[in-house]
Amino acid sequence: MPRKRRRESRAQRRDALLRDAMRVDVPSRADVCVVGGGAAGLVAGIVAAESGAHVVVLERDLECGRTILATGNGRCNFVNRRLDPASYNDPVFVGAVCDASWLDDVLGFFRECGLAWAEEAEGRLYPLSRQAASVRNVLLARARRAGVLLAPAREVIDIRLVAGSALVRCQELHGDERCASLGASSVVLASGGGMASFATNLELSMRAASPVLCPLACTGIDLAPLDGRRVHTKLSLRRDGHEVAREHGEVLFRDYGVSGIAAFNLSRHALAGDKLVLDLLPGLSVEQAVALAAHTLDGVLDPTMAKVLLAQYGSRGEAVAHAKRLELRVEGPAESDRAQVSRGGLSTDQFSPATLEAHDAPGVYACGEALDVDGPCGGFNLAWSWKSGMVAGRAAAQAVQP
Ligand SMILES: Cc1cc2nc3c(=O)[nH]c(=O)nc-3n(C[C@H](O)[C@H](O)[C@H](O)COP(=O)(O)OP(=O)(O)OC[C@H]3O[C@@H](n4cnc5c(N)ncnc54)[C@H](O)[C@@H]3O)c2cc1C
Secondary structure (H helix, E strand, O other): OOHHHHHHHHHHHHHHHHHHHHHOOOOOEEEEEEEOOOHHHHHHHHHHHHOOOOEEEEOOOOOOOHHHHOHHHHOOOOEEOOOOHHHOOOHHHHHHHOOOOHHHHHHHHHHHHOOOEEEOHHHEEEEOOOOHHHHHHHHHHHHHHHOOEEEOOEEEEEEEEEOOEEEEEEEEOOOOOOEEEEEEEEEEEOOOOOOOOHHHHOOOOEEEEEEEOOOEEEEOOOOHHHOOOEEEEEEEEEEOOEEEEEEEEEEEEEOOEEEOHHHHHHHOOOOOOOEEEEEOOOOOOHHHHHHHOOOOOOOOOOHHHHHHHHHHHOOHHHHHHHHHOEEEEEEEEOOHHHOOEEEEEEOHHHEOOOOOEEOOEEEEEEOHHHEOOOOOOOOHHHHHHHHHHHHHHHHHHHHHOO
């Protein structure tokens, strides 16, 4: 389709979404108000509504569930068979929220949504269609069936607790930018990563947000010629002579550093100044590698990598020895605006793991990335969002039952 027509059809779609959003009237009262209609918020809304509550989901984007569309490169790696609280930054809290039935709960929920799935390497589960839209669409359909009122294009700008109930103020982000107020017996914070200004009024403490699951900026060799090269490696992240974390898999070299799933996972542990040690020939001993490189490096290493290492280290022997132990200095996260997850958020110690209700703000619940919980690549972050959404949604609805 020509670019101009594509732009027009995108603008038309946006106008249509805005018209639909503005047709939704935000009521003045609900049992449960969910702030954010992403992964965790949709599940929390569905579970609360299916438990008998009148639920309104306020979403600042033009439609709910948009964040799901970008996941897994548009395929949505929605859960992993090998869920383990130990994979997360806060294993004790995650373990207390997610019991042994975690995976069954998530799969049972999506089975009831009508989603079929397929398993790929390392326990990663994707929708059978390999389309993230399938996951988003089954959630939206179930939310509508359950009677959840989805109110997109509404940004929550303030939440206050008044006489045992929450007063939620939201503003239309598009169109007339009108404000509306909604009183709710329970409010579920599901606004994802980053700082939510309304947390301050609720007197909830937050840990500053920082990007994780993103590439790492590194120095140490001439990276420019390597931009775009993919190399199978073993990686070790080291600090003060000790290994902090290790990974293996394909590394995508960029002119600023390293990317790919293995680098993303290490970004959860890396600090500026750490050493990243790469074994570019994990299947060979140093002796085997040196013997194979006696006449040429090209038969052993990626040819561009061979050229870079030869230029840096002078001889084939030195180059191949460094390929077995290539040391880079970590400078920090890179492309952080495109990080998959933001570490930080609402401190978990303020919430009961059984209900995800705030100890000091009764009627306020939180789930998903709004809480200071993050896991590695592979479906672990969505798995947390689904499960914590279920726990918060159920508890929020139960609290308002007569
Ligand atoms: C490119 C990319 C790929 C990813 N791939 C995967 C993957 O394959 N598998 C995996 O497990 N994880 C993946 N993740 C991580 C995963 O998407 C998140 O962990 C998950 O979406 C978090 O769910 P959430 O509901 O807490 O937050 P979100 O899904 O971010 O939803 C929060 C919602 O709240 C809304 N919101 C925010 N503030 C307000 C406000 N003030 N008022 C109203 N609404 C508000 C936002 O618009 C958003 O819709 C990926 C992330 C990215 C960025």
